[in-house]
Amino acid sequence: xxxxxxxxxxxxxxxxxxxxxxxxxxxxxxxxxxxxxxxxxxxxxxxxxxxxxxxxxxxxxxxxxxxxxxxxxxxxxxxxxxxxxxxxxxxxxxxxxxxxxxxxxxxxxxxxxxxxxxxxxxxxxxxxxxxxxxxxxxxxxxxxxxxxxxxxxxxxxxxxxxxxxxxxxxxxxxxxxxxxxxxxxxxxxxxxxxxxxxxxxxxxxxxxxxxxxxxxxxxxxxxxxxxxxxxxxxxxxxxxxxxxxxxxxxxxxxxxxxxxxxxxxxxxxxxxxxxxxxxxxxxxxxxxxxxxxxxxxxxxxxxxxxxxxxxxxxxxxxxxxxxxxxxxxxxxxxxxxxxxxxxxxxxxxxxxxxxxxxxxxxxxxxxxxxxxxxxxxxxxxxxxxxxxxxxxxxxxxxxxxxxxxxxxxxxxxxxxxxxxxxxxxxxxxxxxxxxxxxxxxxxxxxxxxxxxxxxxxxxxxxxxxxxxxxxxxxxxxxxxxxxxxxxxx
Numbered sequence: 267x268x269x270x271x272x273x274x275x276x277x278x279x280x281x282x283x284x285x286x287x288x289x290x291x292x293x294x295x296x297x298x299x300x301x302x303x304x305x306x307x308x309x310x311x312x313x314x315x316x317x318x319x320x321x322x323x324x325x326x327x328x329x330x331x332x333x334x335x336x337x338x339x340x341x342x343x344x345x346x347x348x349x350x351x352x353x354x355x356x357x358x359x360x361x362x363x364x365x366x367x368x369x370x371x372x373x374x375x376x377x378x379x380x381x382x383x384x385x386x387x388x389x390x391x392x393x394x395x396x397x398x399x400x401x402x403x404x405x406x407x408x409x410x411x412x413x414x415x416x417x418x419x420x421x422x423x424x425x426x427x428x429x430x431x432x433x434x435x436x437x438x439x440x441x442x443x444x445x446x447x448x449x450x451x452x453x454x455x456x457x458x459x460x461x462x463x464x465x466x467x468x469x470x471x472x473x474x475x476x477x478x479x480x481x482x483x484x485x486x487x488x489x490x491x492x493x494x495x496x497x498x499x500x501x502x503x504x505x506x507x508x509x510x511x512x513x514x515x516x517x518x519x520x521x522x523x524x525x526x527x528x529x530x531x532x533x534x535x536x537x538x539x540x541x542x543x544x545x546x547x548x549x550x551x552x553x554x555x556x557x558x559x560x561x562x563x564x565x566x567x568x569x570x571x572x573x574x575x576x577x578x579x580x581x582x583x584x585x586x587x588x589x590x591x592x593x594x595x596x597x598x599x600x601x602x603x604x605x606x607x608x609x610x611x612x613x614x615x616x617x618x619x620x621x622x623x624x625x626x627x628x629x630x631x632x633x634x635x636x637x638x639x640x641x642x643x644x645x646x647x648x649x650x651x652x653x654x655x656x657x658x659x660x661x662x663x664x665x666x667x668x669x670x671x672x673x674x675x676x677x678x679x680x681x682x683x684x685x686x687x688x689x690x691x692x693x694x695x696x697x698x699x700x701x702x703x704x705x706x707x708x709x710x711x712x713x714x715x716x717x718x719x720x721x722x723x724x725x726x727x728x729x730x731x732x733x734x735x736x737x738x739x740x741x742x743x744x745x746x747x748x749x750x751x752x753x754x755x
Contacts (some may be wrong), residue, residue, distance in 0.1 A: 271367050278360055281370030285353040288381060292349035299342055301737045305387070305450070308336040334387040334448060339738040340594060341384040344514075344521060347601050348380045350724065351513045354717040355506040358609055361616060361713075362410065362504070369410060376402035376510065383518050389437045389447040389526075396433070396522070399515060400426055403499075403507065411502040418498035425495035429485035433522075436478040440530075443467055449525070456530045469533070476534035479527040486519030487575050490548050500568035505612025508564075512571055512608055513601035520578050520597055524590070528582060536585055543583035543666065543673040547680070549576025554683030558690065563611045563621040566691045567604065570647065573684065574600045580677050581662035587743045589665025594739055595658035599646075599728060603655060606643040606721040610636060613714055614695075617707045623691055628700025632707040637696045639718045644692040646725050648685045654728035 269277050295307060315328035337345060362369055375398065382395025400423065408419035441447055443466045444455055455463045456472075467475075485492040496516070500508055528535040535542075553573030560566045574596065581593025613636060614629070615621050630637035646653035649660075659681065666674035710718060728735060 267367070267371060269367065274366060277366045277370060278362075281359065281366070281373065282353075282356045284370075284374060285349075285356045285377065288377065289349040289353045292346050295337060296342060296346050296738075299337075299339075299738050301339075301740070305336045305338045308334075308387075310334050329445070331390050331447060332388070334391065335382075335385045336387045337385060339740065339743070340521070340524065342738045343594065343598050343735050344517060345381065345384045347517075347598050348377070348384065348514050350720070351510060351601065351605050352377045352380070354605065354609075354720060355509040357713055357716050358506040358509060358612070362506075365409065369406070372402040372406050373506075376406070380510075380514050380518070384521065387449045389441065389449075389452075392522070392526070393430075393434060393437055396518065397430055399518070400430070403511065403515065406507045407499060407503045410504045410507070412504075413502070414498070415502045418495075418502035421495045422499050425485055425492065429482045429492075432478055433482035436475050436482065439471075439475060439478075443471075452530055457532060472531050473534045473537070476527055476531040476538060479531075480523065480538070483519040483523040483527065484545075486522070487516060487578070488519070488572065489545050489575070489579070490552050490572065493572050496571070497565065497568045500571070500608070501562070501564045505609055505615070508608045508612070509605040512567075512604035516571065516575065517597045517601055520575070520582075520593065524582065524593070535582075539583045539585050540670070540673075542579050543670055543677075546576040546579030546583060547673060547676055549573060549579060550677060550680040551576075551683070554680055554687060557687040558683065560687075560691075561623055563614070563623060563626075563691055563695060564608075566623075566687060567607050567611065570684070570687065571600070571604055573680070574604075574647075576680075577659055577662050577677070580666050580673070583673070584662070584665035584669045586665050586668060587740075588661055588668070590743050591736060591739055592658055592660070592662030592665055595654070595661055595728075595732070595735060598735060599654035599658040599725070602721055602725050602728075603643055603646050606718065606725070607640070607647065609714075609717055609721070610640045610643065613710070618704060623694050625701075626695040626704070627698040628696075629704055629707060630696045631700050632705055633709045635710045635715070636718070639722055640696055641692055642722055643725070644688045646729070648688045649681060652726065652729045654725045657729060657732045 269280060300306060311333040312330065313333040314331040316331065317326055318329045319327055321327050356373065359369070359373065379395045379398035382398065383392060386392040386395055404419050404423050407422060408416050411418060440452065444452065444463055446452060455461045458464060488496045499511055503511060550573050553569045553576065557566050557569035557573065560569060578593045578596050581589040581596060611621055614626070618626065620626065646655045649655045663674050663678055666677065
C-alpha cells in the first residue's frame with residue numbers, strides 16, 4: 267500500500283516475500299503438530315458482546331462472540347496446502363504487468379480469508395472469513411482476467427452470494443435454537459442425545475439444516491447442477507487466481523460440508539449418504555464425459571475438477587474412516603495437481619497466445635522441461651501409482667466398497683474416462699508435429715520452474731509416503747467416525 271506504483275520490482279518482491287511468512291509459520295505448525303491430540307494451537311480472546319436483554323436484577327445481559335481459532339487433523343493439511351499454493355501462485359504472479367499494487371493487496375486479503383476459514387472455531391468467524399474470500403476473487407477476476415472477465419466475475423458473485431445467503435440462514439437457525447456458535451459446544455450438543463439442548467432440534471429440523479448446508483457448500487464445491495459459474499472462472503481468471511481457486515477455494519466447500527454438515531448432523535448425513543454417492547457419481551461422469559470433447563485445455567481442466575470433486579463426495583458417502591481419509595487426500599491431491607496443470611496452461615498461453623488443443627502440438631521440442639512436467643501432472647491426475655492422485659482415489663473407493671459396493675464399482679469405472687480425456691488433451695497439445703510458429707518457444711524461466719518443481723515434488727511425496735497426511739488426519743477422524751458409524755452399525 268505504501269510503495270509507489272512506479273516501483274514495479276519492489277511491489278512484486280514484497281508481494282511474493284509476504285507469502286513466505288505464513289508459509290514458514292504453517293510449516294512450523296505442521297512440524298509441531300501432535301498426532302495424538304485433537305484441537306491444537308488454540309487462540310481464544312474476548313471480542314464482541316451483543317446485548318440481548320435484562321436479567322432478573324435489571325442489568326443488561328450480553329451474548330459474547332469470542333475470537334476462537336485452532337487447528338486439528340482435518341484443517342492442518344488444508345492450511346499447509348493453502349500456504350504452499352499461496353506462495354507458489356504469488357511466484358506465478360511475477361508475470362503480471364498492470365495495477366500491481368492493487369493486485370497484491372487483494373491477493374493477500376484472499377490469503378487471509380482462506381487461512382481464516384481453515385482455522386475458525388465458531389460459526390461467526392467461519393462465515394466472516396468465508397465471505398472475505400469472495401470480494402478479492404471478484405476483483406482479481408474482473409480486473410485482471412481475460413476477455414469475458416466481467417461476466418465471469420458477476421456470475422461468480424451471484425452463485426456464491428446465493429450459497430452464502432443459504433449458509434447464513436442455516437447458521438442463524440442453529441444459533442437461535444442452541445444459543446452458541448462455538449464448534450466444540452455445537453458438536454457436543456448436536457451429537458449427544460442426552461444433552462438437554464439437543465431436544466430443541468427435531469429430526470426434521472436437523473434434516474432441513476443438513477440439506478441447506480449441503481446446497482450452500484455444494485455450490486462452492488461445486489456439485490452438479492451448481493457448477494456452471496466455476497467453468498467461467500477457470501477459463502477467464504488469470505493463471506495465479508485459477509491456481510488458488512481450483513486448489514483452495516473449491517476445497518472450502520468440501521471442508522465446510524465435513525466440518526459443519528457431517529460433523530454436526532451425523533444422523534442426517536448417514537440418511538443422506540446414498541444421495542451423496544449419487545451426486546458424486548453424477549459429478550464424476552458428467553465432468554469426465556464433457557472433458558473428453560473439449561477443445562480448450564482450460565475447459566478440460568475445469569471439467570476435470572468437477573469430476574474429481576465427485577470422488578470427494580464418494581469418500582464422504584462411505585461414512586467411515588477410510589472414506590473420509592480418501593476424501594481429504596483427494597482435496598489435497600487435487601489442489602496440488604490442478605494448481606500445477608493450470609499454471610502450466612498459463613505458461614503455454616503466455617508463450618503461444620492460445621490454449622486451444624488443435625492450435626498446439628509438438629511443443630515438447632521447444633519446451634521439453636515444461637512438457638515433461640505437464641505429462642507428469644497429467645499422470646498424477648489420472649491416478650498413476652506413486653503419485654498423490656492414486657492414493658486418494660484408492661482410499662475413497664475402498665471406503666465406499668465397504669458401504670455401497672455397487673456405487674463404488676460404478677465410480678471405479680468412471681476413472682477410465684479420466685485416463686481418456688487427460689491423455690487425449692495432453693498428448694495432442696505437447697507431442698506430434700510442431701507448427702512453424704511454435705518452434706522457438708522459450709522453456710521454463712527460473713520464476714516459472716520453482717512452482718513446477720515444488721508442486722510435482724509434493725505430489726510425488728504424498729504418493730510414496732501417504733502417512734505425511736494420514737497421521738494428522740487420524741485423530742480428528744477418531745472423533746467424527748464413531749459418531750457417524752455408530753448410527754448404522
